[in-house]
Amino acid sequence: GESVGLHLPTLSVQEGDNSIINCAYSNSASDYFIWYKQESGKGPQFIIDIRSNMDKRQGQRVTVLLNKTVKHLSLQIAATQPGDSAVYFCAENSGGSNYKLTFGKGTLLTVNP
Amino acid sequence: SQTIHQWPATLVQPVGSPLSLECTVEGTSNPNLYWYRQAAGRGLQLLFYSVGIGQISSEVPQNLSASRPQDRQFILSSKKLLLSDSGFYLCAWMGQTNSPLHFGNGTRLTVT
Numbered sequence: 001g002e003s004v005g006l007h008l009p010t011l012s013v014q015e016g017d018n019s020i021i022n023c024a025y026s027n028s029a030s031d032y033f034i035w036y037k038q039e040s041g042k043g044p045q046f047i048i049d050i051r052s053n054m055d056k057r058q059g060q061r062v063t064v065l066l067n068k069t070v071k072h073l074s075l076q077i078a079a080t081q082p083g084d085s086a087v088y089f090c091a092e093n094s095g096g097s098n099y100k101l102t103f104g105k106g107t108l109l110t111v112n113p
Numbered sequence: 114s115q116t117i118h119q120w121p122a123t124l125v126q127p128v129g130s131p132l133s134l135e136c137t138v139e140g141t142s143n144p145n146l147y148w149y150r151q152a153a154g155r156g157l158q159l160l161f162y163s164v165g166i167g168q169i170s171s172e173v174p175q176n177l178s179a180s181r182p183q184d185r186q187f188i189l190s191s192k193k194l195l196l197s198d199s200g201f202y203l204c205a206w207m208g209q210t211n212s213p214l215h216f217g218n219g220t221r222l223t224v225t
Contacts, residue, residue: 044203103157
């Protein structure tokens with residue numbers, strides 16, 4: 001079935017470097033995408049979202065890029081800090097659903113001091 | 114501001130015992146409500162969602178059920194727990210359609 005997946009299960013970076021976390025989606029009808037951060041023992045925390053009528057959106061130290069041609073989503077974190085260490089999930093609105101989000105398996109980001 | 118409460122934080126239950134996990138949302142009206150399960154090191158699996166009182170949609174046939182007795186209350190239940198029901202259960206709410214889900218801090222359920 002169609003699903004959201006991640007290219008890299010783990011990513012290790014040095015403090016101060018930029019991080020890029022990638023996500024592939026296969027449902028071309030999905031038109032809303034979200035990135036979440038999940039720290040150990042906690043629920044996922046919303047980071048940033050993007051709709052399919054955009055290809056880039058920026059937040060504080062984070063940027064999401066959407067390439068609909070190749071069904072690819074990425075999260076860029078600038079000047080990565082130890083507090084950014086967590087599992088990051090991408091999610092899509094399940095083929096255009098107004099109510100349901102489908103999550104990828106997640107990427108573990110480790111920031112080394 | 115909106116807040117979501119989920120309890121208990123951890124729970125250890127024997128096989129065959131009943132389950133009731135409760136979730137409440139404050140500061141919003143008529144939210145969409147969700148139950149997800151997360152296995153260790155895995156992604157989030159949608160179990161149930163509700164767009165209104167008494168309206169429950171089940172995504173995965175299983176040993177669990179959900180109910181929404183009040184607008185901002187969502188309950189996950191089981192009559193008899195199985196070992197495979199162990200996991201991290203997350204409640205979430207969504208305001209407007211196609212907007213972010215906001216999650217509670219989850220319940221870690223261990224069935225022994």
